[in-house]
Amino acid sequence: SAVRSAINALQHYKVLNTLTNDCFDKALETEQQISIEKKNNSPLYGRPILIKDNFCLRDTLTTCASKMLANFRAPYTSTIVQRLIDHGCIIVGKTNMDEFAMGVASWGAFGPVANPWSLTKTTMTNVENNKTVLHVAGGSSGGSAAAVAANFVSIALGSDTGGSIRNPAARCGCYGFKPSYGLLSRLGMVALVNSFDSPGFFARNIDDLIFATNAVAGPDDEDATLLSKPFENFKTSNELSKEKKKIIIGLPDDYDVNTLSSEYRLCWQDLVHRLTETGEYTFKRVQLPYTPYSNAAYTILSSCEIASNMARYDGIKYGYHTKNIDKNKDTYEDILKKTRDESLGERVRGRILAGNYYLLEENYDKYFVQSQRVRRGVMNDYKKVFEEDKIDCLLAPVVSNDPITLAEYEQADDIFSEDDIFTVGANLAGLPALSFPVRLSSKGFPIGLQLIGPFLKDQELLSTAYRIC
Ligand code: GLN
Numbered sequence: 001s002a003v004r005s006a007i008n009a010l011q012h013y014k015v016l017n018t019l020t021n022d023c024f025d026k027a028l029e030t031e032q033q034i035s036i037e038k039k040n041n042s043p044l045y046g047r048p049i050l051i052k053d054n055f056c057l058r059d060t061l062t063t064c065a066s067k068m069l070a071n072f073r074a075p076y077t078s079t080i081v082q083r084l085i086d087h088g089c090i091i092v093g094k095t096n097m098d099e100f101a102m103g104v105a106s107w108g109a110f111g112p113v114a115n116p117w118s119l120t121k122t123t124m125t126n127v128e129n130n131k132t133v134l135h136v137a138g139g140s141s142g143g144s145a146a147a148v149a150a151n152f153v154s155i156a157l158g159s160d161t162g163g164s165i166r167n168p169a170a171r172c173g174c175y176g177f178k179p180s181y182g183l184l185s186r187l188g189m190v191a192l193v194n195s196f197d198s199p200g201f202f203a204r205n206i207d208d209l210i211f212a213t214n215a216v217a218g219p220d221d222e223d224a225t226l227l228s229k230p231f232e233n234f235k236t237s238n239e240l241s242k243e244k245k246k247i248i249i250g251l252p253d254d255y256d257v258n259t260l261s262s263e264y265r266l267c268w269q270d271l272v273h274r275l276t277e278t279g280e281y282t283f284k285r286v287q288l289p290y291t292p293y294s295n296a297a298y299t300i301l302s303s304c305e306i307a308s309n310m311a312r313y314d315g316i317k318y319g320y321h322t323k324n325i326d327k328n329k330d331t332y333e334d335i336l337k338k339t340r341d342e343s344l345g346e347r348v349r350g351r352i353l354a355g356n357y358y359l360l361e362e363n364y365d366k367y368f369v370q371s372q373r374v375r376r377g378v379m380n381d382y383k384k385v386f387e388e389d390k391i392d393c394l395l396a397p398v399v400s401n402d403p404i405t406l407a408e409y410e411q412a413d414d415i416f417s418e419d420d421i422f423t424v425g426a427n428l429a430g431l432p433a434l435s436f437p438v439r440l441s442s443k444g445f446p447i448g449l450q451l452i453g454p455f456l457k458d459q460e461l462l463s464t465a466y467r468i469c
Helices: 002-012 024-037 079-086 142-149 166-172 206-216 262-278 291-312 332-343 346-358 364-387 406-411 420-429 458-468
Strands: 019-022 048-052 090-095 155-160 175-178 198-203 247-252 281-286 393-397 433-440 446-452
Touching: 002 019, 002 024, 002 048, 002 090, 019 142, 024 090, 048 079, 048 142, 079 090, 079 155, 079 206, 090 142, 142 155, 142 166, 142 198, 155 175, 155 206, 166 175, 166 433, 166 446, 175 206, 198 206, 206 458, 247 262, 247 458, 262 281, 262 393, 262 433, 262 446, 291 346, 291 364, 291 420, 346 364, 364 420, 393 458, 420 446, 433 458, 446 458
Parallel strands: 048 090, 048 155, 247 281, 247 393
Antiparallel strands: 019 090, 155 198, 175 198, 175 433, 393 446, 433 446
16 A cells, blocks of 8 residues: 555655655555545545654644653644545654754754765664764755655655745755645744745646646635635646747856855856756746845744744743742742753754844834845845746756755754855845756766746746756
8 A cells, every 4th residue: 555655665764864754654544544435536645745844733742852841732633634534645744843943963862864876785774873974864854855756655744934945855855845825824834934934745747736736726714815816726647738939048146156066166167058958948046135034034033933932931831830930939940941942953943043133122113124125125126026027937057056964964063054145135136946856966966946027926937947957
């Protein structure tokens, strides 16, 4: 059975650490049940899928890879997950990620996800003992990306706030699609940065991305930030018109940063040459002058929203609660401090602290308001190139170099990643973006690139992706 094969693969390659928790028994049971009932003709019917562990599934653990939520069972199911279930998807497990989706290594409280491309010896069983030979899978949705790339399942759900779908998709060598902000419901997805968060999928082909997105997109009364317009299904490969109009693709000079390795730059240029030769594409160099400031704006705005979102983790309503209490002496603040110190990682605490600092009355104008201006600048940059330069989409890198080993990553301290420069723009502006695998690097790691399209031109972006990939 499909579910049985997925479970076998997940168990066999446990070393990749793609799951935070599984629902194998329930999945097998569901498979049996639905094969008898066969309720609909969805292309997703009966397919095993994985969901990132920041989406709620009723009565199952939703940990966000944090000790804070290690024992938290969701009291309800997120809209998107419910729609997948209604289409006949069978959830096999929850995928590993960076703690609360902050980061680019998918390394939270339950250890790191390993990149499937560095798995040379199948005798490896434990990620902890092989950190010098295993590499980072990207993040924060690395468990979903690795599981799809390694063929454990064909579709997995993730979330993209600053690149968390596109980054691990590029690192692991699969497709990752972040739709326009407002198309997919965020109800039941643990909030990181509400104004940037977008759910989205991983798959090994674009049709699967579309099947999954079509199944879940569209209005939801429970999410007021969603577009109220009814969603029109995206077309799959056989529904697209065969007529080929010439596509104009923008190459943003400002994404050609000096941290981009020559090999990754060459891969980008080679694809441009290859596509130019077909005669179906015109390439235009374009300027997005706010790009150098986009990481700073993302850092500040995301930290501010994180600081207010994380206030709910006080260890009282739910989640981890310190046992180390001195009943005669400890105040509410003392208990709160101990609870958070013991259960939240350094990156999470760092961002909460930074966010509260930026939000101080005397700093608010200097940081928060100024960053909102930069955000507006980034949005206008995109608008200008799409409207004035008349380009259909942008082609850009996703990461700058091959992944480092888990051991190397452990030594590095990164509260924010430099590679975010390639991905955060689409989130600041709410644009659709899709990362796709191009080729392998000389060391044998997948190199991915991304297409970024105008707001709500998701269909056009997907159609272009079909032609290019
Ligand atoms: N690298 C980004 C960050 O650390 C990714 C966040 C995301 O998309 N969830 O904030």
